[in-house]
Amino acid sequence: MDGIHDMGGRHGFGPVTREADEPAFHERWEARVFAVMRAAFAHGAIRNADQFRHAIERIDPAAYLTHGYYGRWLGGVETLLREAGVVDEPGIRACIARLGGDPGAAAAARPDPRADAVSYDPAAPGSRRDVSDAPRFHSGVRVRTASFPVPGHTRLPAYARNRTGTVTACHGAWVFPDSNAHGRGERPQHLYTVAFSGEALWGEHAEPAVTVSLDLFESYLQEAPHEP
Amino acid sequence: MSRDQAIRAEALESLLIERGWLAADAVDEVIATFNERLGPMNGARVVARAWLDPAFKQRLLADGTAAIAELGFGGEQTEKLVVVENTEQVHNVVVCTLCSCYPWAVLGLPPRWYKDPAYRSRVVREPRRVLGEMGVELGPATRVRVWDSSAEVRYMVLPRRPAGTEDLDESELAARVTRDAMIGVEVL
Numbered sequence: 001m002d003g004i005h006d007m008g009g010r011h012g013f014g015p016v017t018r019e020a021d022e023p024a025f026h027e028r029w030e031a032r033v034f035a036v037m038r039a040a041f042a043h044g045a046i047r048n049a050d051q052f053r054h055a056i057e058r059i060d061p062a063a064y065l066t067h068g069y070y071g072r073w074l075g076g077v078e079t080l081l082r083e084a085g086v087v088d089e090p091g092i093r094a095c096i097a098r099l100g101g102d103p104g105a106a107a108a109a110r111p112d113p114r115a116d117a118v119s120y121d122p123a124a125p126g127s128r129r130d131v132s133d134a135p136r137f138h139s140g141v142r143v144r145t146a147s148f149p150v151p152g153h154t155r156l157p158a159y160a161r162n163r164t165g166t167v168t169a170c171h172g173a174w175v176f177p178d179s180n181a182h183g184r185g186e187r188p189q190h191l192y193t194v195a196f197s198g199e200a201l202w203g204e205h206a207e208p209a210v211t212v213s214l215d216l217f218e219s220y221l222q223e224a225p226h227e228p
Numbered sequence: 229m230s231r232d233q234a235i236r237a238e239a240l241e242s243l244l245i246e247r248g249w250l251a252a253d254a255v256d257e258v259i260a261t262f263n264e265r266l267g268p269m270n271g272a273r274v275v276a277r278a279w280l281d282p283a284f285k286q287r288l289l290a291d292g293t294a295a296i297a298e299l300g301f302g303g304e305q306t307e308k309l310v311v312v313e314n315t316e317q318v319h320n321v322v323v324c325t326l327c328s329c330y331p332w333a334v335l336g337l338p339p340r341w342y343k344d345p346a347y348r349s350r351v352v353r354e355p356r357r358v359l360g361e362m363g364v365e366l367g368p369a370t371r372v373r374v375w376d377s378s379a380e381v382r383y384m385v386l387p388r389r390p391a392g393t394e395d396l397d398e399s400e401l402a403a404r405v406t407r408d409a410m411i412g413v414e415v416l
Contacts, residue, residue, distance in 0.1 A: 008325030008376065009353045013346040015361055018408075022339050024262035028255065029234035031262075032241045035254040043249045053327055069328060069343040071233045078240060087243050095242055101235030126307045127380045155378045157325050159352060171308060174380055191379050207356045209371045215379035 002149045002158060004061040009159035009202070030070035037077045045084040046077070047118040049127075050181035054153035055079045058115070063108035075108025082111040116152075118183035122175075129188035131173040135218070137192055141167045142224035145194075145216065153181035156220045160212075164224045165196035168213065176217055190218040267336035268407035270301050271384060274311075274334060275410065276401035279389045289313055292384065296334060304332035305382055312375065313386040314412070319370050320385045321359065321412030323351045324377040331382035335410060342411065352376055362413045385412040 007013075025031045040046045046055075056064075059075035067075065081087045093103035123129070137143060147162040155177050173188040180186050195213045198206030244250040251257075274296055278285035288295035292309030296302060309331055312320040324330065325348050330338040341347050351358045355372045359365075366372065375383040387409040393401060408414035 006326060007345050007348040008323075010345070010349040013344075013349050016341050016344070016347045016350070016358060018341050018362070019339070024267065024337050025259060026340075027230070027234060028259075029230075029237040031255050031258045032237040034258045035250060036237065036240045036244055038258070039244050039250040039254065056327065065345065067233060068230075069338075069340065070237075071230075074233055074237055074240070078236070081240065086247070086249075087240065091243060092236070092239050095239035096235050099235050099238055099242075101239075102232060105232035105236070107236065128307060155326060157376065157378060159325070160376075160378075169310075171379075171381060177379075191381070193381070202353055207354055207372070208368060210355055210374065211371060212352050212355075212374040212376060214376045215381045217379070 001057060001151055001153065003057045004064045005057045006158050008157045033070045033074045033077065037073055040077050040081055040086075043086075044121070045081050045086050047120065047183075048122055048175075048180055050153060050175070050177040051118050051183075052076055052080065053177070054181040057153065058110050058112065059108040060106075060110055063106070067108050071108060075110070078107065078109035079111050082109060083113075083115050083117070116182040116184070118180075120183070120185075123186055127175045129173050129175060129186065131188050131190070133190075135170050135190040135192075137167045137190075137218070137221065137223070138170060139167050143167055143192075143194060143221040144224040146220050146222075150178065152178065154178050156216060157214070159201060160196065160214055160216075163196055163200050165194040165200060167192045168195045169193035171215065174217075176219070178217075178219075192216055192218070192221065194221070262337055266304060266332055268334075268405075268410065269402070270296075270299075270336075271331075271334035271407070271410045272402040272405035273299055273398075274301070274384075275386060275405045276398045278311075278386055279393075279401055280398055285386070288386070301333050305329070306331050306333040308381045309334070309384060310375075310381055311384050311386050312373065314388045314415075316388075317369070317371060318373055319359070319364070319366055319412065319415075320373045320375065320383075321351060321355055322375045322377065322383040322385060323348060325349070325352055326378060329377035329380075329382060331384050334384055335407060339407065359413060362408075364413060364415050385410050387414075387416050390416040
């Protein structure tokens with residue numbers, strides 16, 4: 001989906017601000033969100049990381065920019081807990097009131113009654129899978145990425161669409177996030193590292209001597225037409 | 229804003245504790261794990277070993293996941309770890325533009341700036357400028373390689389060993405390695 005999460009190449013966000021001696025968690029609530037996420041995974045309200053990533057992509061876009069990383073996770077995990085019927089908005093509000101908070105405060109979560117449920121557990125630990133079909137591409141092959149956005153979860157960022165690059169590594173077959181996030185099966189396919197020159201991505205405005213590499217699934221790629 | 233999120237997180241935590249999904253000490257365990265067990269100190273040990281042991285470095289660059297297992301590291305977000313080496317000719321830098329993918333087993337949880345929009349949006353478009361602003365000055369002959377972690381492969385940078393460290397042992401070397409150098413936004 002063309003959501004706010006797809007940030008590569010966007011203008012206007014200003015300088016990178018670093019913090020000295022940054023702790024793993026700045027506040028206890030961030031670790032609470034982490035623990036809630038783990039519990040939701042352990043008990044099946046989140047079935048896989050692709051579903052969770054997509055839930056974060058579906059939160060309120062203004063909250064995505066302003067609530068910080070664990071605020072985004074909070075929105076994502078609450079979305080899935082509510083869609084699974086584990087918690088509901090009145091229950092959360094009542095609990096917030098008991099804890100002395102503002103039950104009317106805006107939530108990042110955006111549960112969608114039409115959202116795709118995931119009804120299966122991973123077929124095996126991790127995301128790497130064995131497949132019988134041979135990889136379509138090998139290192140050194142020039143490939144062109146898909147041109148158009150897809151409405152759901154995908155791992156082809158917008159900035160790398162409709163671009164030509166070179167395969168530099170083949171990683172075997174991996175669970176396909178675009179289907180797995182939506183409960184449409186793991187459908188593992190071959191994964192490749194594809195290197196793009198700065199010029200291929202940004203044209204005349206590219207910085208010199210820059211290569212950007214992405215890990216892209218086979219169905220995102222076509223063999224590139226030969227250049228004259 | 230942050231107080232609203234803090235209370236909402238606490239509410240979800242208590243609802244899941246009531247349901248029996250979450251132990252009361254789960255949050256303390258999460259905090260202890262990322263303070264004590266999973267952090268950049270792990271990656272720093274890997275880097276120090278690679279600087280001292282050329283055979284280990286070769287194995288690390290060939291198969292990161294297998295090599296870090298020799299030091300007892302693995303699991304958490306490193307099903308396939310690729311280690312990329314900085315040289316005089318090449319400077320590597322790692323990002324995840326779509327979310328915030330990061331090799332937890334060797335670097336712990338990512339810092340805020342890695343997850344924030346400024347870094348994620350800019351480092352693929354103008355890496356030299358971003359690196360310059362972060363204190364990494366690169367000559368025009370040095371190629372910049374940006375690794376956007378768009379699938380489950382995770383990346384870690386093997387920084388160049390600083391001059392004047394010939395007499396240091398492994399733990400002294402590890403103490404010189406920073407998280408930012410292993411992401412690629414610092415030169416040691």
